[in-house]
Amino acid sequence: MSATENQSAETVLSIRDLSIALPKGADRALAVEDVSYDVKRGEIMCVVGESGSGKSMAANAVMGLLPKGVRATQGEILFEGWNLLAMTEKQHRALRGLKIGMIFQEPMTALNPLMRVGAQIAEVFEAHGQFTSKERQAHALELLIEVGIPQPEKAIRAYPFELSGGQRQRVMIAMALALEPILLIADEPTTALDVTTQAQILELIRDLQQRRGMSVMFITHDFGVVAEIANRVCVMRHGKIVELGDARPVLENPQDSYTQALIAAIPSNAVPPHRETSQVAPLLEIKQLNKVFRSRGGLFKPAREVRALDDISLTLARGETLGIVGESGSGKSTLGRCVVRLEHPDSGELLLDGVNLSQLKGDALRRERRRVQMIFQDPYASLNPRTKVGMAIAQGPIANGTPKADALKQAGELLDMVGLGASAVERFPHEFSGGQRQRIGIARALALNPELIVADEAVSALDVSIQAQVLELLEELKQRLSLSLLFITHDLRVAARICDRIVVMQHGRIVEQGSAEQIFLAPKEAYTQDLLKAIPGREGPMAATA
């Protein structure tokens, strides 16, 4: 470990030789092992790691929020001279919020849905017995102004569901900052947000940190975010620190091979290579597709209409990979679901080789379905927990008339092809990791020999290193089986890596389309430029390594 603590700044939090034991039967004995690092006054310390690296565990120990059955077995956590591990629950509670604030990943679930925003912030003061209730409201408003919520006077009376994801995260930050803590712990605070919102929230955290002279312990899986925000970095793997040091040297010149691999695995920010776009007749032609979602109005609420798809027209050539990029609510997933006909478009045409899919119904639809298959986003939800993997893959061919034995044999071959080995046939989905499950999902999509595969955020839920492998697999299979791919993603970096052409969507409309090269080098529309600018780490030290 390189000790690059050049400034003599005062240490706020010091973790010494910390080991945390997992309950028996977990996949390893210690969640973190012999971990030591400091957080200094006024710095942002990023703890980076993939899922299962134990990056959040130390933070949970600091807050006294270790899950049941998990406990620290060794070491100490020093904060302002106290050992946090030796504290009683009561002492810990006094510290939480007052001296140490915390923001969580999921702004949707971290706020009480039935409480107004102002009341939730006021609750923080109340828990620590500060101010009268009138003063609390006034302070809550000040905080909301400070975290930059639009129309703070209105927002204070709003319920969480009335705010957007980014606004909710701002409220969470306001709550964490309410009592002016010395240390802010942020556990993946931007992971659930769109890129442009993420950029805003990162800026807000950096801004507040400088204004208040706070220390921030920032936990993330994304090296792009690290490049944006970190002063120092601690890279973790399997519960151990593999690299620790100032952000710039670690990012520009990583010493450890794992860090190097992680940084290399980030979808590169470099310009996508020029690819020949084929001039053959299009496989898929979408003409003026429309879809409107209507929620029925009730006695006291008006009916709502959302135009998810507004006059979408595009084409996809045989053997081409077309990327659909957009933020949440852009209608990109609805488009994908309409193409596979999980959603019925209101009007417009979906021509696959001249067959209009949008008009098919019942048995005719079931027969054509084979040609367009889908890879789903969530590797955990997309496999039936009670169906063996082989059966999950074979059920498509079986439904289309293949005898069961043949279908199962073919499933084994497919599993072999996606790199899992034919023996996986007999196992249940929960025995596989996220990346492996996504491979199963790919095998399932391939089982019917489709011509077009729709991949809806197929790698978004995966760690970067796994993401890279799955993308590689997709690319390879596409070449080998001469498939066309409709690749839906919110992540421009991923799109750049795999797509020949890219379509940018916003509010149900196509903003811009062109070759990947064109979109990245010479984006015409302001929205595309914003999206590109918001990619974390684009102008940091990372850009050089990519």
Next chain:
Amino acid sequence: MSFFARFAQNRGALVGLIILLVIIAMAILAPLLFPESPWRMVQRPFLPPLSQDGFPLGTDTMGRNVASGLMHGAWVSLLIGLVSTSVALLIGVPLGAIAGYYGGLIDDVLMRFTEFFQTIPNFALAIVLVAIMQPSITSIVLAIAIVSWPPVARLVRAEFMSLRNREYVEAARLVGQSNTTIIIRQILPNTLSPIIVLASLMVATAILLESALSFLGLGDPNVMSWGYMIGAARTVIRQAWWLSFFPGVAILLTVLALNLVGEGLDDALNPKLSRER
């Protein structure tokens, strides 16, 4: 791990299974140990337990052997519990599955139909049904099934509604599986846990319902059941406690055993849970 090994990991379930096996053994052995009809008067009435050889649990108001009644009654109580629950599941599961999967108008129609049954108090309806059809084992089983299927339908419907939009169900739809296959192969297995727990409770409720019906004199007059024994003993509960105590304990143990077994089955059937234990 084998199915039984997973089941046996739950200690309570094992205990429940043993109790249940004992009760089943009682039912099977009854005609061998007590070949005479349990209705026959064999001694003088009100003989307390353990006071005379051959009558370990004493005799009842008419001088009938309580031990014999208890063992013959085990068969009737178990039969009624299991059969009526199966019938209730056969009605409730398909109705709930169809309502939950298709939604819309089908759901509305089926649920109004279910509510029609739910608005009538269970027991009152059961009494009326048995009274109309004449008390017999068949009519009692039917009556109990008819009053106990609506909760099954509602539970299955709720489970289907939450599962029908899961990604794996959509994936199945995409590969061209028919609605029937999706219902049976994809969704139904995932609703098994709550159904099993509910079913084990329903067997218990059915035994209690039969007891209540017998207590009111609506039991099958040809078969001895635990409920009948308690009912007949109610007027003399202060003079002869054992007449209601032993069948009462039998019902309690059976219900408890069924609940424990249901819980164990649920654990054993869930591939994910069994790993985490």
